[in-house]
Amino acid sequence: MLAVFFGRALLYNLLTLRWYERVTRRYMVSCTARGEHTFGPARLRTGDIFGFVEREVEVPGVHRLVVYPRVLPVRGPGIPSRQVLGPLRARRRIIEDPLLVAGVREYLPGDSPRRVHWKVSARTGTLHTKLLEPSTDTDLLLFLNVSTVDPPWLGVIEDRLELAVITAASLAQQQLAAGRPVGLFANSSLRGGDQPVRILPGRSPEQRARMLDALACVIPFETVSFPAFLQREARNLPWGATIVAISGVMSEALAATLLRLRRAGRSVALVLVGDDHERPALPGVPVWLVRGERQWRECETLELV
Known part of the structure; x- marks a missing residue:
């Protein structure tokens, strides 16, 4: 049974178990509402068939489910x-993308140390600078x-x-x-x-x-x-x-x-x-x-x- 109180949905299950019996329930969740949804904590309540003895325990733990918005072409x-x-379309060099390396050249005074291509420099024995592709x-x-x-x-x-x-x-x-x-x-x-x-x-x-x-x-x-x-x-x-x-x-x-x-x-x-x-x-x-x-x-x- 599903009941809603103050914006929170409560799922009730009434089970009758025998000694050492175990029950597993699985539910299909339809993610139709965008947002962050939480599940838990759970409460377990047990008692005898006459209602003389009753015990309740809370199982801690909260699970978080984030439903993304729809993404359309x-x-x-x-x-x-x-x-x-x-x-x-670039008609001139506006921005140089550090991820796009067009080539290398020998290091010149004034070049940024961040542009040094260390692998090529180590292989050739002289400092080389990266040449970057222009990007718009x-x-x-x-x-x-x-x-x-x-x-x-x-x-x-x-x-x-x-x-x-x-x-x-x-x-x-x-x-x-x-x-x-x-x-x-x-x-x-x-x-x-x-x-x-x-x-x-x-x-x-x-x-x-x-x-x-x-x-x-x-x-x-x-x-x-x-x-x-x-x-x-x-x-x-x-x-x-x-x-x-x-x-x-x-x-x-x-x-x-x-x-x-x-x-x-x-x-x-x-x-x-x-x-x-x-x-x-x-x-x-x-x-x-x-x-x-x-x-x-x-x-x-x-x-x-």
């Missing part, structure tokens, strides 16, 4: 190739707004929030798969915390799991208004980074913040989530719409229009 026909979701890969910073109505105290549109989380997870997966450094910021805390989500850009194998963990556990209550959070965090971000705001609500304050960042020379874009949004006029700021907030459980792809 991203499709966006007509996205400009020079913007955040397209490849960049810039950091992609996803900013998720957990508010779905304006003002936020009016409530939460749960389906819209879930679609916004799916959008963030899918874009992160797409860009990480392309080898691009991706970071995640959200104006909400994780369960048990009081600080906004901040995951600095990276493309290591652990980055995907780190971001999905955060998106799985993010709660629908903001710790700071999204425009203020976006403006504040942008001051500390790399200048060449691309900022993508993912929001289920459009406000004058958000529009003003995006335009302010664009006028300051920042590369910014907006992904607006929800079925009732029209494309806002934001000169110089690419805007994509994501529909289907009521069908997010059945969607097979994430369409950016």
Whole structure:
């Protein structure tokens, strides 16, 4: 029997056991709700058939199950190739990637010691410096707004929030798969915390799991208004980074913040989530719409229009 008390589900089992008998129960868990779920502790209660003697013991231990948001293939026909979701073509040497070694040359005074190729230097007996490949890969910073109505105290549109989380997870997966450094910021805390989500850009194998963990556990209550959070965090971000705001609500304050960042020379874009949004006029700021907030459980792809 399954009962729910104050948001916690309790599973009851009534068993009749004979001497030295053992029973094993296995349950199939359907992971349909994003979030962090805990199992335990368990309570065992036993007694005689007449109810004269009864004993109870608690089995300590709590097991944690994190259900990730859905990650969908991203499709966006007509996205400009020079913007955040397209490849960049290098006309000059902008950034040198330390992971891409094009060759070596003899060491020259002024070369950084970090560029010394020690294996080649040891083999040849003279110092050699690495020649690095140029790269135009810039950091992609996803900013998720957990508010779905304006003002936020009016409530939460749960389906819209879930679609916004799916959008963030899918874009992160797409860009990480392309080898691009991706970071995640959200104006909400994780369960048990009081600080906004901040995951600095990276493309290591652990980055995907780190971001999905955060998106799985993010709660629908903001710790700071999204425009203020976006403006504040942008001051500390790399200048060449691309900022993508993912929001289920459009406000004058958000529009003003995006335009302010664009006028300051920042590369910014907006992904607006929800079925009732029209494309806002934001000169110089690419805007994509994501529909289907009521069908997010059945969607097979994430369409950016």
